[in-house]
Amino acid sequence: MREIPSVPVVITEIIEESPSIRTFVFSRRFPAEPGHFCMVWVPGTDEIPMAFSAQNAITVQKVGEATEALFALSRGDEIGIKGPLGNGFTPSGRTLAVAGGVGAAPLRLLATSGVADDFILGARTADELLFPEELAKCTNLQCATDDGTYGHHGFVTDLLRAADPTSYDTICVCGPEVMMKAVLAILIEAGCPENGQFSLHRYMKCGVGICGSCCIDPTGLRVCRDGPVFTGDIIVESEFGSYARDASGRRKSF
Amino acid sequence: MREIPSVPVVITEIIEESPSIRTFVFSRRFPAEPGHFCMVWVPGTDEIPMAFSAQNAITVQKVGEATEALFALSRGDEIGIKGPLGNGFTPSGRTLAVAGGVGAAPLRLLATSGVADDFILGARTADELLFPEELAKCTNLQCATDDGTYGHHGFVTDLLRAADPTSYDTICVCGPEVMMKAVLAILIEAGCPENGQFSLHRYMKCGVGICGSCCIDPTGLRVCRDGPVFTGDIIVESEFGSYARDASGRRKSF
């Protein structure tokens, strides 16, 4: 058993990405590969999973208590970072990234490390598109907004269909589970679900693979340790897209 | 804190060296240098310190409960060996070994590893001279017996005086403390107490330097860890030769 430290880091920069999303840059780089995450200790509040959006940053959407506590922090404040955790993406060949909302966070690291050839980025509205300039620099970027305020008026799935999924060796996906489910459906249709690498979100208590709160049906795979990234063929016949468990372990349908 | 295991070994051979001294050869070699010792676990009885007389052997004089229990063992029986422990001899240049009684045990390893040029071996009587043939093969051996039944009739100190202690760079000594004290007196007289390396015996409970039962006055040095080998200059102004402590820590004069 080797120590998995929660390393104290100083927040060196806070970037307002959208009204509800901020990037917290910290004083230390972690050897995170694209898709790796960390457990973020917000002292006095909670410890929650967050993807590395850079080796020294997380990008957080405010949704509840712990993320609100994070938003209340300022430059110079400290948090604890336990990671990198999880398996990460394993792209090979021609690679497409498909991101919805804050799901762009882990895929940003994929793009900035030069692995993503093409990038499909979606959000509800133009304001909420994450990292558009940065992604456009290192990938061939296409955007979609639900309300049409930027790029394609509609869903990332429309752009994916148009891009011909079979032309990619790897398709890395992160976003709301309904969106990911729709992406998987397209890949199945195209006959290549195993090319899809989906970064899942499940309720995580330990983040290190011991407690079992993040396990998915019917394989019992742990999202925190065996995942968070699973290929489409692994999750096609699973709870994916239909339900997840809450903090108590009760099933909640999407 | 690293494990210091008590390694189970099988006794492969028992050599009767004298009526009260036996060598126990075991199934495994330890990286023991001359002067290193081990804690010998005689299961059900006790754990006692014994010098390595070879990398796979100890040579034991029957003096009490634990050594008697050892003598009751046969080929194929098992004991636990914790070691090598202690500092060992650090000979350099022309080297003389001076052994009295079972004190020949640690010095045998010095001789067999080719480091001792000359060897002075003493015992009460011819029967009790340890390893004479073996030592004669690898060193220039001189013997002394108290009763004159073999070699010089008298003490090892007589032979040492005759050999000119100043002609040696290192003089390694092990035997009864009164004998060692006499050797030290000769070296002091000759002006080279620092050339004498004395392997001390003190009551040891842990053997690994934590309990404090083997500490000598006035330095507080631990015989088990800082020793068992000390140069003459270190112990000249000490309890050496005058008293030692028993299991309870009470002083007992020699």
Place this chain on the structure above:
Amino acid sequence: MVTLIPGEITVGGVRLHNHCMLAAGVLGTTGASLARMLRAGAGGVVTKSIGPEPKEGHKGPCVAVYDGAMMNAMGLPNPSHDFIGELDGLTESPVIASIFGGTPEEFGEVADWFAGRVQALELNLSCPHAEGYGAAVGADPDMVEQCTRAAKHSGLPVWVKLTPNVTDITEIGLAAERGGADAIVAVNTVKAMRISTNFRRPVLGNGMGGLSGPAIFPVAVRCVWELYEACEIPIIGCGGVSSADNVVEMMMAGASAVEIGSAVIEDTEIFRQITESLYRRDGGECPEDIVGCAHA
């Protein structure tokens, strides 16, 4: 190394595939996860502890991992009655339901949910960091006896899991025995705390937590030894087991089988790895001869 003859065994009324079970609270929140651990070679599996009401558990951090130890304060998160559904398809498997409550009545109520669905119950009378539950109940011999008796009404074999955080664990073991327990599980985690010197506050969200893993193995062996001297019913050793030799050591102290929790963090294949070196068809010894043999 001492090896054992392989084969099914029966301990505390449960038929197990081998001597190594999955401990409560470790990868035991879902039926799929339990089934996975059985496939991975566990001789039996214990569920996450289930209580009378759903609980979300403590705020994080819930787990801290150190060299040779981990510390947790999950706070008994559990879906309560909803968990029953997780066991569909596992009723024939060696699954033991861990349950907890604050009173004998609550133990009795939760116990009844599991009748016909699991092979036995394990009473968590020993979680060191949940107010009013676990060790709060399990340090009191009378309560232990009553809770055991209440759970026995379910008709299932009842195992009682003890806390090491008491002055005399044999007193609690004997109380379980009086209450009709079929086996004792020893032990749950050791009450502990670490503080982040950087943040000047406890490392776990709950403050107090329970220590597990290799660091507590010598404590668990001691507890098993003491219980073996005092009690008649079988003992299941738990705490820090992480190798086949550890299994043998627990058995020599008096355990009829073991549970393994924290070591699963190394690899979910740990059960396969351990049992592969634990058993030998040729040269293995009869397990019954090993249990308690160090007391001779």
Place this chain on the structure above:
Amino acid sequence: MVTLIPGEITVGGVRLHNHCMLAAGVLGTTGASLARMLRAGAGGVVTKSIGPEPKEGHKGPCVAVYDGAMMNAMGLPNPSHDFIGELDGLTESPVIASIFGGTPEEFGEVADWFAGRVQALELNLSCPHAEGYGAAVGADPDMVEQCTRAAKHSGLPVWVKLTPNVTDITEIGLAAERGGADAIVAVNTVKAMRISTNFRRPVLGNGMGGLSGPAIFPVAVRCVWELYEACEIPIIGCGGVSSADNVVEMMMAGASAVEIGSAVIEDTEIFRQITESLYRRDGGECPEDIVGCAHA
């Protein structure tokens, strides 16, 4: 890392060179050895526990060393009254005499031997492996109170060293406080056992032993925390401390100073090493501000 302003401190009536003392029973059998540890940088030293009669201690093995822990069953070997002579020349030094007995009267008797020869007494009410002594007495609050009171008659400051092997350590801490203790030392070793699977018998000659070293640090921190919440008198943290950061962590839990035992096996220079990184004249914090600060 948090660092402290260096300087002498006073804890439980004793003036110490720094916050790190040598724990009882470790290199404390002779005056020369105690003096050596003071020269090596210990802020104070506690002697081997001295009792009413000389004792040879248990048969070996007495100590087993593992990765991150050690286990001992010395059996309280001690020269009894003869030990007094060891302290000649140390009467002005921060030496604390550890004493034990089976009754308040014995504690009182041994305590009186040390009046005028040491700076304080530490009552060993906590050794887990000596029949009739140590924890056998120290788990009973009334006995602890009476033994403390008896030792106080010596006129020396009295520290009471507690065992972690009890259901509620604060009950014992409060008993010591009622008895007039000047400080609490928490904790002694954790009751433990290992078995040699090869020899099919316990590793220690005595069977049971006490676990110490890094493995028990989280248990010791927890005990200090609990005592700090319950008691008024200063607490001295002991158990698994092996680095300057560990010292700070103990202090944040509520310790006014610490004792270090097992870590001495690494190097007798450990006190120098720890204090060199613990103290900074510039940038160091006021120690009083650190003590208990994690409770805020």
